[in-house]
Amino acid sequence: xxxxxxxxxxxxxxxxxxxxxxxxxxxxxxxxxxxxxxxxxxxxxxxxxxxxxxxxxxxxxxxxxxxxxxxxxxxxxxxxxxxxxxxxxxxxxxxxxxxxxxxxxxxxxxxxxxxxxxxxxxxxxxxxxxxxxxxxxxxxxxxxxxxxxxxxxxxxxxxxxxxxxxxxxxxxxxxxxxxxxxxxxxxxxxxxxxxxxxxxxxxxxxxxxxxxxxxxxxxxxxxxxxxxxxxxxxx
Amino acid sequence: xxxxxxxxxxxxxxxxxxxxxxxxxxxxxxxxxxxxxxxxxxxxxxxxxxxxxxxxxxxxxxxxxxxxxxxxxxxxxxxxxxxxxxxxxxxxxxxxxxxxxxxxxxxxxxxxxxxxxxxxxxxxxxxxxxxxxxxxxxxxxxxxxxxxxxxxxxxxxxxxxxxxxxxxxxxxxxxxxxxxxxxxxxxxxxxxxxxxxxxxxxxxxxxxxxxxxxxxxxxxxxxxxxxxxxxxxxxxxxxxxxxxxxxxxxxxxxxxxxxxxxxxxxxxxxxxxxxxxxxxxxxxxxxxxxxxxxxxxxxxxxxxxxxxxxxxxxxxxxxxxxxxxxxxxxxxxxxxxxxxxxxxxxxxxxxxxxxxxxxxxxxxxxxxxxxxxxxxxxxxxxxxxxxxxxxxxxxxxxxxxxxxxx
Numbered sequence: 001x002x003x004x005x006x007x008x009x010x011x012x013x014x015x016x017x018x019x020x021x022x023x024x025x026x027x028x029x030x031x032x033x034x035x036x037x038x039x040x041x042x043x044x045x046x047x048x049x050x051x052x053x054x055x056x057x058x059x060x061x062x063x064x065x066x067x068x069x070x071x072x073x074x075x076x077x078x079x080x081x082x083x084x085x086x087x088x089x090x091x092x093x094x095x096x097x098x099x100x101x102x103x104x105x106x107x108x109x110x111x112x113x114x115x116x117x118x119x120x121x122x123x124x125x126x127x128x129x130x131x132x133x134x135x136x137x138x139x140x141x142x143x144x145x146x147x148x149x150x151x152x153x154x155x156x157x158x159x160x161x162x163x164x165x166x167x168x169x170x171x172x173x174x175x176x177x178x179x180x181x182x183x184x185x186x187x188x189x190x191x192x193x194x195x196x197x198x199x200x201x202x203x204x205x206x207x208x209x210x211x212x213x214x215x216x217x218x219x220x221x222x223x224x225x226x227x228x229x230x231x232x233x234x235x
Numbered sequence: 236x237x238x239x240x241x242x243x244x245x246x247x248x249x250x251x252x253x254x255x256x257x258x259x260x261x262x263x264x265x266x267x268x269x270x271x272x273x274x275x276x277x278x279x280x281x282x283x284x285x286x287x288x289x290x291x292x293x294x295x296x297x298x299x300x301x302x303x304x305x306x307x308x309x310x311x312x313x314x315x316x317x318x319x320x321x322x323x324x325x326x327x328x329x330x331x332x333x334x335x336x337x338x339x340x341x342x343x344x345x346x347x348x349x350x351x352x353x354x355x356x357x358x359x360x361x362x363x364x365x366x367x368x369x370x371x372x373x374x375x376x377x378x379x380x381x382x383x384x385x386x387x388x389x390x391x392x393x394x395x396x397x398x399x400x401x402x403x404x405x406x407x408x409x410x411x412x413x414x415x416x417x418x419x420x421x422x423x424x425x426x427x428x429x430x431x432x433x434x435x436x437x438x439x440x441x442x443x444x445x446x447x448x449x450x451x452x453x454x455x456x457x458x459x460x461x462x463x464x465x466x467x468x469x470x471x472x473x474x475x476x477x478x479x480x481x482x483x484x485x486x487x488x489x490x491x492x493x494x495x496x497x498x499x500x501x502x503x504x505x506x507x508x509x510x511x512x513x514x515x516x517x518x519x520x521x522x523x524x525x526x527x528x529x530x531x532x533x534x535x536x537x538x539x540x541x542x543x544x545x546x547x548x549x550x551x552x553x554x555x556x557x558x559x560x561x562x563x564x565x566x567x568x569x570x571x572x573x574x575x576x577x578x579x580x581x582x583x584x585x586x587x588x589x590x591x592x593x594x595x596x597x598x599x600x601x602x603x604x605x606x607x608x609x610x611x612x613x614x615x616x617x618x619x620x621x622x623x624x625x626x627x628x629x630x631x632x633x634x635x636x637x638x639x640x641x
Binding site for chain 2: 030031037041054057058060061064067072
């Protein structure tokens with residue numbers, strides 16, 4: 001426990017995990033939506049804990065509204081009697097459990113094998129090696145960097161090389177070899193190379209098209225679910 | 236304050252942080268609960284006066300100022316009923332979610348320059364996001380009660396809230412565009428002199444203030460938008476089945492949310508904690524008292540807006556649900572979209588000097604209109620109807636003197 005923040009992490013993680021499991025297990029659709037709300041609020045709490053206030057607030061705003069609509073639809077479409085519960089067959093349980101455990105193990109495998117530690121940069125290597133007797137120097141490990149997320153983010157926007165012209169907040173000493181492997185980071189004159197636009201494949205456009213596709217699905221659902229009205233007959 | 240604890244008292248940073256958070260949260264809880272007590276008393280007095288009654292007069296001597304405390308004690312000792320048909324978990328959860336949603340918004344609300352529990356660079360966005368969770372508690376209460384009245388109230392509230400969030404957020408964006416920041420502290424700091432208040436900045440912010448206020452009233456489910464309770468149709472709507480302390484949690488949430496949305500309006504449009512005159516002199520000469528004065532000014536401004544909400548509630552009749560939805564989707568939403576577009580164009584194209592002249596003229600006109608309104612309100616009552624109703628009303632005091640003159 002190096003700070004109160006890591007102390008706060010565990011209750012939030014427990015909240016997320018417990019309410020996620022409860023959401024799957026419960027058979028009442030409104031209760032499931034409530035548990036989902038707690039899961040998503042817990043994720044928002046994690047974002048706040050990490051200092052990503054904007055993402056956290058967006059998570060709250062978007063998903064609370066989303067869950068709300070889920071509750072409304074759940075009540076409107078399923079409530080033939082009070083507090084209807086959904087029965088789930090054994091076959092569905094088996095399929096869902098297989099898919100869930102498979103996805104979980106993929107994520108767990110990726111996270112365990114993912115090296116978050118950054119090898120020390122040349123400037124740090126030339127510095128005197130930290131002696132274990134000095135607690136201050138021992139604590140000053142090479143900083144954990146956001147390099148993988150930078151690679152992902154720039155790939156989304158279609159940039160190939162991701163050298164920030166100005167240092168981004170929260171990013172310290174990203175080694176050039178990690179950010180764009182194989183691409184020399186500096187021009188011969190010593191200036192940082194501006195990011196090159198990768199026209200071959202940007203993920204932003206497919207991403208946006210998928211979101212529009214969601215809208216199409218919504219409109220289709222609204223069309224299918226609306227009450228059929230015969231022509232010339234007032235409802 | 237963290238520095239004081241760390242350096243003077245020699246506490247470790249983690250303990251100092253935790254202590255500061257603890258103190259801030261306690262102050263906020265006390266403020267929210269205390270202002271709810273005050274607002275409930277004020278609501279009864281305002282309602283009484285508007286309906287030509289006196290309101291509470293007896294408890295606590297003058298003006299019935301202890302009435303809410305008496306009500307609170309009554310609520311505390313009331314039996315905590317849960318209907319047999321209710322979904323126990325959701326029924327219990329509802330009031331807490333509603334209160335948490337309303338209370339957490341105060342974390343990002345600055346009361347004076349830098350006096351905010353947690354300075355956030357996206358303060359207003361955070362407040363809107365957190366306050367949208369309040370509606371979830373109300374819908375859970377409506378659904379979990381196992382009552383048709385409550386379910387109707389909850390569903391109406393869901394429809395209303397999901398729609399009104401959109402124009403409200405768009406109206407909030409208008410002053411945010413002018414200020415270039417979502418940090419409420421920064422936005423309020425920009426508005427030092429009276430004519431620098433963003434409500435006077437340009438025609439779009441002026442309209443945006445009123446549109447925002449409409450949406451905020453709907454967001455707090457206050458009349459004329461109180462479809463979720465609608466006493467005359469739904470008994471008491473979503474809180475039909477609640478009693479005692481759980482019921483009072485809903486009201487703390489409602490009055491807390493009223494203050495929170497008014498606080499956003501004050502910070503975004505009405506100059507925050509600034510009085511509007513001699514801001515530099517106050518900063519330079521008053522030291523810590525400048526901030527204390529700021530808190531008083533800010534709270535008074537927000538109370539004024541809450542008072543206007545009460546005034547509107549007891550003056551206007553309730554809208555029908557289709558009228559509520561039509562007001563939002565056909566009028567407020569296009570208006571707020573146009574305001575957003577307009578303020579962007581104004582910021583981009585209008586010369587600075589025109590903007591300055593406009594804001595000063597608008598400010599002067601508004602002050603003149605407000606003064607005229609107050610003058611009319613104060614002088615109307617001296618002109619009583621002559622004669623009086625036989626056996627019911629006989630003129631006394633100044634009215635009798637007026638009659639003697641005629």
